[in-house]
Amino acid sequence: MTTWLASLLVVTLIMSISPWQSVASASTTAKTTTAETVTGLQFESSVTPVHVIVDGSSVQMKVLASIKGETSLRDVTGAATWTSSNPSAVTVENGWVKGAGKGTSEITVKYQGFTLKKTVVSEFMYDKLIVRNADSGQEVDASMTTMLGAKHKWKVFANDKSSTTENDVTAEALWSSADANIVDVDKGVLDIKSAGTTKITVKHKGITKTIEVKVEYAYDELKLSPNKLIEFQYGGAEYALTATTEKKGSPTEDVTLKATWTTSDSNIVQVKDGKVKPINVGTATVTVTYLGRSKSVTAVVRPSHHAIRITPDEDQHVMLGDTKGIKLELFAQKDLAAPDNVTALAEWRSDNVMAVTVENGVVQAKAAGTAKVTASYNGLSKSVNVTVYPMIEKLIWTDAKENAKEPFKQELYVEDVKPLPKVQGITFSGDKVDLSNVVTYMSSNPAVLEVEDDKMKAISSGDAQLLVTSNGLALSTDVKVLRKALMLRTDQTDMSIVTGREVALPKTTVVFTNGEELDVTQEIKWETSNNNLLIRDGKMKGLVPSRVTLNGTYSNVKISIKISIEQEVVRFVIEPNPVYVNINKSKSFKVTGVYRDGKKATLTSRIDWKVENESIASLRGSSVKGLALGSTRVIGEYQGNQLVIPVHVKPRLLKLETNASSLKMTVGQTADWKVSAIYDTGEVVDVTSQVKYVPSSSKVKAERGKVTAVTKGSASIKFTFEGKSASMRVSVK
Structure with a gap:
């Protein structure tokens, strides 16, 4: 291009030619081994400094090593270590240097303890960039003002370093905008989008040119006429809108045909060149846009009928x-x-x-x-x-089970309202189709069952048939309407029966919602929790000792009774028997049953006990409490055996007293003793004939009511009765 550029290219060409024919090519570069000895290091080219162009092509600097024992120099460019003293100006990688910016750098290469250095100068290819208007050729100022709607096309030229030649680099240069929403740029063509200020930058070969662009509106105000709600009736004629611009000092301009018209919903209204056409019922927004400004108006299309x-x-x-x-x-x-x-x-x-x-x-x-x-x-x-x-060959109930032993039927309670049972149709191909919405339902007995609004209602207790018909096909099911029960009641919630012994089912009464009661023992559907209890002909029979739950169902209510199946008890042991208890005191008793196989079990809590005279004693579980002096009985029943326990309520013993606290006797002498019981009622009872007595030694001989001195010394007699005790001391001289 120029003398300067030609010189640079010559230097680059010289550096790429090797003056040593014996030097191996780069593609066959060999690496030294640890056994080889490097005796020297040199650049392949002696040209210095080396010149490169900013953002230009890379230039290779080769380095050669002298190896001991070898006559030829070896290319070690790729094996050496390369560094640049100024990477912002020159970069280097494996001997390839490239201009990064204007400046000078010293390139250092190291190999096997040897170091070489060479200066590299990086310069711009061009002096400056000039941006010109593509049409007029006039240079664009560093700052310019334009308007929305204006068209601009620029070209960029690069000036040669040593001449006034301008090179058109528009296509190769890199164009950018600081804010593409205001102005976008592509190879010098400006796309003005909105008002504001931005900067357009062009770069080429390291040189940058920036131009500030200010975009203004081409007018002051955009007006839409009429600027109010547009009302249509469906099917009505189109309506014309007008858009005008106003600018101070200039006449108003009609821009209706120049502007861009849009609708928010083209299914409601369509708009072209300001003419709005109703399409469908609804509301839409019509907007006109011209050179960066917009105005909108609402359009409503009303139906001709409400x-x-x-x-x-x-x-x-x-x-x-x-x-x-x-x-x-x-x-x-x-x-x-x-x-x-x-x-x-x-x-x-x-x-x-x-x-x-x-x-x-x-x-x-x-x-x-x-x-x-x-x-x-x-x-x-x-x-x-x-x-x-589809065409149907047969009707079936949807909820009917295939191969069921009992036919499909319905059961309701009086005043119940339930959805009608669904019906399916069997097609020619065997497919099942739900026909519930297409068949006709009827009741054979409306006094018992009514059919209305896709529901069936139970009117009164009784039987009816629900009939279904469709296209000549028919289907029916039995419907039983029952009285609605409130509860089932029985006096026996827990029962004990003997293995092998047949007993009547527990008497059970149903209470209906109207308060009426009815014995339904034989009408209840009874079921057992296991097969150890047999239900037959209104009776039950225990087969194996176990615990079984007897469940009964009648109408809409259920009841459960706990059944204990036991072996026969052949003997009952009651402790204590009889029961003695004081007033306001309690005493428990225990009943043990001995089964036929010899096993024992405590039965006390399994028996329903009652007191014969509740003014004498009361009963809580197996605990008897004395209420008044006297006697009564506690009576219970188990496995058909009546158990009777006498209960005696007596006063509480406070203490025992002897007729003398001590006796003085001679050998062979006999004396009388007497013991009295003193009760909380104040009663004193002679219990000499009932007490237990024990002498402390053989120095005396004790008999009931008498004591005889045997040998000299001292002894005592201890008396006990109903948990109380007293003593008498005897001295023998």
């Missing part, structure tokens, strides 16, 4: 082959006038014409499937779903 109604409006169900079809009608309401039948004026359509077709409201079933039938009139629409069922 509302429409399709009848019938519930989901429709039809059997394939039903010649009656379905007749739909559409009514429209306007103001306060009577609704208009617009069936013939409406637009009818089916979203699945394979299954259903519709014309003037008449729906025809064509194939099994579902479809939505829609009627539209003056912007209003109503839909109804239609289901077409």
Whole structure:
């Protein structure tokens, strides 16, 4: 290009030529081994300094090593270590140097203890960049102002270092905008988007040029006329809007055809060149945009009628082959006038014409499937779903179990309301289809069972049949209506029975919701928790000793009774027997049963006890409490055996007293003794004949009521009675 550039290229070419024919090429570079000895290191080229261009091509600097014992120099460029003293100006990698910025760097290479250095100068290829207007060629100022809507195309030229030659580098340069939302740029072409200020930067070969661009509006205000709500009636004519701009000092400009018009919902209104056309009922926003400014207005499209109604409006169900079809009608309401039948004026359509077709409201079933039938009139629409069922050969109850021993039947209680049982149809191919919505239900006895609104209601107790028909097919089931019970009641919630002994079922009474009671012992459905209890002919029989739950069900209520099946008890042991107890004191008793096999069990808590005279004693569990002096009995029953325990309530013994606390006797002398019991009632009773007495030694001989001195010395006699004791001391001289 220039003398300077030509010189640089010559230097680069010289460096790429090796003056030593014996030096190995880079592709065959060999690495020394630890056994080799390096005797010297040198650059392949003696050119210095080396020149590179910023952002230009890389230049390779090769380094050669002298190896002891070898006649040729070895290329060790790739094995050596390279560094740059100024990486911001020159970078180096494996001997390849590249200009990173304007400046000078000293490149250092090290290999096997040898070091070489060479200066590399990095310079710009061009002096400066000049941005010019593509049309006029005039240089663009460092700061410029433009308006929205303006078009700008720039070119960038690079000036040669040693001449005035300008090189067009528009396509190669890197263009960028500080804010692309204001102005975007692509190879010098400016795309002005919004008002504001940004900077356009162009870079080439390390040189940068920046131009500030300020974007202003081309006018002061955008006006939309009319600037108010636009109202349409469905099917009405289009409406024209006008957009104008105003700028101080300039006349108003009509920009209706220049501006961009948009709608928020093209299904409601469409707009072109300011003309708004109603499409459908609803609301949309119409917006005009011109050179960065926008204005909007709301458009509403109202229906010609207030509302429409399709009848019938519930989901429709039809059997394939039903010649009656379905007749739909559409009514429209306007103001306060009577609704208009617009069936013939409406637009009818089916979203699945394979299954259903519709014309003037008449729906025809064509194939099994579902479809939505829609009627539209003056912007209003109503839909109804239609289901077409295939041809059916047989009807069955959906909840009926296959191969069931008992037929499918229903059971309700008076005043119960339940959904009708579902019905399925069996098609020719054997498929099952739910027909609950298409069949007709009837009751054979409306006084017992009513059918209404897809539900069955139990009116009174009795029997009825629920009948189902569809296209000549029929199906029925028995329905039993029972009185609703409140509860089951029995006096025996826990029972004990003997193995092998047959006993009557526990008497059970049902209480109905109206308060009426009825003995239903024989009508209850009894079940046992296991097979150890046999239920037969209104009686039960225990087979194996165990605990069994007897469950009874009648109508809507249940009851559970605990049954204990035991071996026969052959003997009862009652302790204590009889029971002695003081007033306001308690005493427990225990009953042990001895079974036929010799095993024993405590039965006390299993027996229902009662006191014969509750004024004498009371009973809590197995504890008897004395209430008044006297005697009574505690009576219980177990396995058919009556158990009777005498109960005696007596006063409480306070202490024992002897007729003398001590006696003085001579050998062979005999004396009388007497013991009295003193009770809390104040009563004193002579218990000499009942007490137990024990002498402390053989120095005296004790008999009931008498004591005889045997030998000299001293002794004592201890008396005990009902837990109390007393002593008498005897001295023999």
